[in-house]
Amino acid sequence: MMKWSTLKIITGLVATAVVAVTAVSLSNEVVANPPVTGEIKVPQEVKQLLERACYDCHSNETNIRWYDKLPIASAIVSRDVQEGRKHFNFSTWDSLSANEQKSLLWEMYNMANAGRMPLPAYTAIHPQSKVSAADLTVLKNYLNTTIVSAINDTAKVQAAAKQRMQQVQQPQPGNLRVYYNGIQHMPDYHSWQVMSTTSRFDNGSMRIMYANAIAMEAIKRKEIHPFPDGAIIAKLVWEKLEDGEGNVRPGKFINIQYMVRDAQQFKDTDGWGYARFDGPALKPYGTATEPSKCASCHKAAATTGFVFDLPTKN
Amino acid sequence: MVTYMKAMQLVFAVFLAAGILSSCNEVSGKELNIREYAFNDSGLQVITHWINEKAGTMSVLYGNAAAMEYHASDTGKHAAGESYTLATYKQQDNTRWYGSKINGELQQLETVSLEPRPENAGTGYRISYENRRQASGATADTTGRVQTILDAKVSLFPYYKRSTPVDNKGFALVELFTSEGCSSCPPADKLLEKLQQDNASQPVYVIAYHVDYWDHQGWKDRFSDRAYTERQRSYADWLRVESIYTPQAVVNGASEYVGSDETRIVKAVTSEVNKAADNTLTLTGQQQDRQLTVNYELTGQTRNKTLFLALVQKHAATQVMAGENEGRALTHVQVVRQLLPVEVKPSGHATISLPADYTKDGWELIGFLQHTGTGRITAATRLN
Structure with missing residues (x-):
């Protein structure tokens, strides 16, 4: 009993110290959110999935939580968002050709299906962004509607x-x-x-x-x-x-x-x-x-x- | 307390993230189920490929050098020597990419070889199947299959270097099936000798097999062997000849003639010598006592091909005492005394026991590579 409470007190003290130190060193701006110029247009169900799982890094509507502003974390977040937007950005989706848009959507599905995206480190801190089997089915069903038959073209x-x-x-x-x-x-x-x-x-x-x-x-x-x-x-x-x-x-x-x-x-x-x-x-x-x-x-x-x-x- | 929990979650997450990032390129020890290669296509080049969605199959059409030449020249006229192989696979999902289907199990291989057919001045074909699953309606129509393969159009390929098996010089192997007991045979033996003399500087090889089915007509040919009759029967199948007869000459396993028909045999020999060969064969050997060790080296596609080593007695003479040739003194050239099939590897060796009457100057060894499906001979040479 005695041992337990001592441990608890020490942990509490360390934690308080960590919180105190980190609170004063939070970054004010991790990434800026430029204007949304031409957002992706997909069925509501798909849109919600993208917003929940992808938008933090692949749009200009990044939602920065307080813990994203912590030292080390802020650097990782900043890097991931910059990389993500560079790869594709749902807020400027209109600037891509129809072919580019299409191939990116299939890539998204396959990256998520392989467990590569969203980044495992990101979903560990943002569990709400995890892509479930049901989410994959939603995306797959949408992709299937985009297949164009080329018979006798x-x-x-x-x-x-x-x-x-x-x-x-x-x-x-x-x-x-x-x-x-x-x-x-x-x-x-x-x-x-x-x-x-x-x-x-x-x-x-x-x-x-x-x-x-x-x-x-x-x-x-x-x-x-x-x-x-x-x-x-x-x-x-x-x-x-x-x-x-x-x-x-x-x-x-x-x-x-x-x-x-x-x-x-x-x-x-x-x-x-x-x-x-x-x-x-x-x-x-x-x-x-x-x-x-x-x-x-x-x-x-x-x-x-x-x-x-x-x-x-x- | 909530803040405290969040902070701990974060510290944990940062460690987790560091661990994940550093191990990004590592692969779990999961057993990989790579498919075994059922078809080795080295020596062949792709002409085109296609997909049959109804059958759920995908096929690749390959050609040998002559077939690639046909598709490059665009003359629209097929010629003897062209060989096509169509490999058909089952189609399956690519588990690493939704949106892609990939070739699965090999379903069948079809080979079409174009052969000279002097009797109708056109080109005949032979088709052989391998790996074939239960005969399906789609492949039962042989003529249709051949037409599909021959009519296929070459795909649009970006710039590539044409393979140059054209360096593999042409050759001709004339195999005569003969017997001392057949009265029509001596002129064929004479022609064989003439072919050898006239083509001394050319890669033309002649050999004579003495078949055994005349042995019961009064005279037993001492060079005859049941194995040579069997070989002639194989040619009857490959060349679609209804019955076996003597004298019969087969040129490069591709066309057959009455063994004394000089005009047509010479024409076939010339045509084969001027054609590129699909393989090269090199033989070297050492004799030790009554054992001859032969080393061989092969290049080109060797799938479904067998190497034959023929031990040949250059000259022989027989005074025939009975049968159709009774009273005649016959002379023979290039009598096959042993025929040894060898399993093919890119290089290897085989050992031959030499008979008691073997002499170094009076005998020689001729090797040739033969396709087991079509009978075509794709390389021949002699051991020097």
Whole structure:
């Protein structure tokens, strides 16, 4: 009994001291809330979920609690909000293209489904922001309503025909394209082994993934944690052409994407260098910040060495 | 007290957060269920791929160098030597990305090989199946399947380097099925000798198998063996020939002719020599007493292919005392005395016991790689 009360008194004193010290050092402004210019428009049920789970970091309506202003905590909060808004911001959603909006919503679902988002450290302090299985179903049902059928889409058929014409007429690019992180287009990809093929119903594309000899050997030996340096995966993306009979064939070539393994060179992006070249002209996509965006999404595939399209037994 | 609780929760949370952040890239020890690779496609290149939503399958169509050439040249005319492989997989959910379906279990492999068919001056085809599940209605229509594969259009690919198996020089292996007991055979033996002499500087290899089904017509051919008759029966299946006969010549396992039909055999040999080979085969060997150890090295796609080592006696003469050739003195060239199938690896070795009448100068060893589904011979060479 005696022991218990002594402990209680000491703990109380320490706690009081902590509260006293921290109270005077609360940050006044952790992050500013700029104006909301073009907010996301989704059904009420979805909107409420986003507000509850995502808005603190992914909007200009960040709700700063008093404990977010504590030292250390305020620095973390400030960093997370800045990063979050940079990735996407529901308050300026209108500034994104329809395609960008769509792909972000699917990414959100998959990041939440993989337990990557909201950040576990954030939900530990803000338990009300946790995304439940029921919440995931709400989001999934909404996504399913956004799937557009492309059966006998003549615009897509013509786009493929046009690209074919141009490809026949124009010589292939003489200089190899180089991405912001130094990754080059690799014309040998076509001789690598096919790792997998995918059919994407979220964005109407179909893909072939090739693995170079080092990557293929690692996969065969199931030694992919981590993948060895020198492993390369190339992903080719085409638009789907559907005939209404269930037959889907590749139409227009959209892009080629690379994952190049070098634990040292690409240590900021989990050891993988990411690159994407668009269209037959292989135009480097986006800006220099693109590889880090790729890496953040690929965290959802950490269990398969950050590679989404590894064939596994379900 | 509420404040105190909040503060403790916060201190705890900060520690928790630090722990989570530092372990962000670690992966739980969860057992990974990576699918075994059921189809090794090295040596082939992708032509296109497609999805069948009704069947829930996804397929990849591959071609050999000749098939890629067809798709690059855009002449619209298929030619002998093209080979296509269609790998069809079950489609399954990609558990790491909702919105994506991925290939699952391999359902079947279909290979279409285009072969010269001189009799109708066109090109014939052969189709072989592997990994096939219960025959379904969709694949029972062979002609339809072949048409689907041959009519497929190449996908739009960004710039890539064409593979150059064109460096693999063409070759011709002429296999003659003959017998001392058949009166039509001596001219075929003569032609075989002529082919060898005329093509001394070319990668043209000739071998003669003496079949055993004439042995009961009065004269037993001392070089005959039941195994060679069986081999000829395999060709009857592969080349869709109704019955076996002598003399029969098969060129690269792809086309067959009456063994004395010089014009057509020479034409087939020339055509094969000018075509790129799918594999390369290199043989080296050491003889120790009556044992010959043969080392081989292979490049290119070797799936479903068997390496055959033929131990050949270069010359032989027989005075025939009975049967159709009674009273004739026959001379033979390139008589196969042993045929050894070897399981294929990229490189390996095999040991052959040499017979008592073996001499180093009078015999030789010829190796060739054959597809077990179609019979096509994709590489041949001799041990120097």
